[in-house]
Amino acid sequence: MGRESEIRHNAPTPPYRQLAALLAARIRAGEWEPDTPIPSEPQLVGDYGVARNTVRKAIALLVEEGLVFVVPHRGTFVKP
Amino acid sequence: MGRESEIRHNAPTPPYRQLAALLAARIRAGEWEPDTPIPSEPQLVGDYGVARNTVRKAIALLVEEGLVFVVPHRGTFVKP
DNA sequence: TTTCATTTGTACGTATGTATT
DNA sequence: TAATACATACGTACAAATGAA
Numbered sequence: 001m002g003r004e005s006e007i008r009h010n011a012p013t014p015p016y017r018q019l020a021a022l023l024a025a026r027i028r029a030g031e032w033e034p035d036t037p038i039p040s041e042p043q044l045v046g047d048y049g050v051a052r053n054t055v056r057k058a059i060a061l062l063v064e065e066g067l068v069f070v071v072p073h074r075g076t077f078v079k080p
Numbered sequence: 081m082g083r084e085s086e087i088r089h090n091a092p093t094p095p096y097r098q099l100a101a102l103l104a105a106r107i108r109a110g111e112w113e114p115d116t117p118i119p120s121e122p123q124l125v126g127d128y129g130v131a132r133n134t135v136r137k138a139i140a141l142l143v144e145e146g147l148v149f150v151v152p153h154r155g156t157f158v159k160p
Numbered sequence: 161t162t163t164c165a166t167t168t169g170t171a172c173g174t175a176t177g178t179a180t181t
Numbered sequence: 182t183a184a185t186a187c188a189t190a191c192g193t194a195c196a197a198a199t200g201a202a
Contacts (some may be wrong), residue, residue: 025191041166050164051191073168073198094170130174136194144194153179153187 004049015050019058020065027067027078038068044075056073084129094131100145101136102128107147107158117155118148 007015008024013019023038032038039047044055059076070076084101087095096129103118116159119127139156142148150156 009190016189042167054190057189063195070168071199075167076202080168089171094172122186133173134171137170150187153181153185155186 001048007048007050016046016057017061018056019044019048019050019054020061023058024065024067025064027062032078034080037077040075081129087128087130096134096137097141099124099128099130099134100141103138103142104145104147107142112158114158114160117157120155123153 003022007018009015011018013021015031026032036055038044041052041055042058044050044058045052048055059070061069062076063070067079069079074078083102084086086099089095089111091098103124107118118124121132121135123141124138125132128135139148139150142156143150146160147157148156
């Protein structure tokens with residue numbers, strides 16, 4: 001909660017990159033254990049006040065970076 | 081033109097994958113020379129009767145396959 | 161077994177921004 | 182000044198798979 005204020009819609013960095021950076025920081029801070037899920041897409045939509053497409057783009061970046069992996073219909077998990 | 085009938089919206093393979101396969105076949109058939117652009121996104125939208133996001137997903141697959149490369153604000157070109 | 165909520169996958173519509181020609 | 186083209190982001194809707202009740 002309260003996280004919607006962390007995204008700046010008029011910043012040079014687009015929201016999906018901001019969100020990816022914010023989630024990467026939380027992952028690296030150890031907020032979630034390896035092999036445990038990060039919040040679902042609808043939850044992230046509500047928490048950060050962005051569209052689901054934006055959430056999915058951010059998660060796609062995290063997958064590219066090797067920070068998480070997606071299990072279809074199950075969730076997005078922190079990589080061990 | 082007339083290509084919209086080549087996409088089946090209720091087939092098991094999603095439209096964006098169908099479109100990627102269709103374009104890949106046209107590229108491999110030599111329909112466009114290397115370093116020349118394939119049709120624009122709006123053109124493909126009209127030709128195949130799919131949404132722009134779908135066209136962009138198909139093109140993203142072609143980029144992954146190494147068949148084309150995108151030059152921002154210029155177009156999508158066949159790889160040499 | 162059936163039902164149901166949850167979650168990701170896919171698709172489309174629309175709008176705005178920015179760069180090139 | 183347009184017209185063109187890609188980048189981003191908002192929204193909506195439904196499908197499909199999973200797992201629990």
